Amino acid sequence: MEVLLIIILAIIAVAVIKLWLISMIFRQEIKAVFERDPAAKSAFEVILLYSGLHAIIYYRISRAFYTAGVPLLPRMISQYGRFMTGIEIHPGATIGKGLFIDHGMGVVIGETSIIGDNVTLYQGVTLGGTGKEKGKRHPTLGNNVVVGTGAKVLGNIKIGNDVLIGANAVVVKDVPDDSTVVGVPGRIVKQEGKIVHGIRLDHTNMPDPLVKALQDLWDEIDQIKGNAKKHHPDLE
Secondary structure, three states, X not given: OHHHHHHHHHHHHHHHXXXXXXXXXXXXXXXXXXXXXXXXXXXXXXXXXOHHHHHXXXXXXXXXXXXXXXXXXXXXHHHHHHHHHOOEEOOOOEEXXXXXEOOOOOOEEOXXXXXXXXXXXXXXXXXXXXXXXOXXXXXXXXXXXXXXXXOEEEOOOEEOOOOEEOOOOEEOOOEOOOOEEEOOOOEEEOOOOOOOOOOOOOOOXXXXXXXXHHHHHHHHHHHHHHHHHHHOOOOO
């Protein structure tokens, strides 16, 4: 009985130490969860239940072996992480601090992707290539970038700092700092011509330049009709 009690206490102690180590090593990622997910209630919950954080943990481990030149093992770890979380991060990717993957199912981050600090990726996001080209073939994301649900950022392109990419957008060209991108293919839209700093999480209520252009055209037609009726009241 005493041996069983010692074993149980040892398991509890190991679990506590493990949780403490994760909370220390990944404190910036845990902080990012609280800053960007209103559903987060406690660090304990985040460490145990957030698949986005788990995917980053698997990535950091696989990345360490990858940079050390260990063959096969890094990909095995990343594939296990994919199986456990539904998020695939190649160990060759370079990822900065404070990455937040919200929900995360279906997120894919390619081998030569580079991600800056404080980036947010929603479910279904792909940072991928455009073919069978060699070398740098995946995108580079700056700091404070938000990529909306289902968006695809493809090829060796550069996404600047403080960029907001709307849900389901397909981005295949460079995007300058402080821009908003929507549509297929992605079109750049400035937010009222003003620079907006910080993390912006509203990636659903986004302007669509095509819709705006059509609305402006319709308004102009209405104005022409109104002017015509003033000069010719008999027109319908």
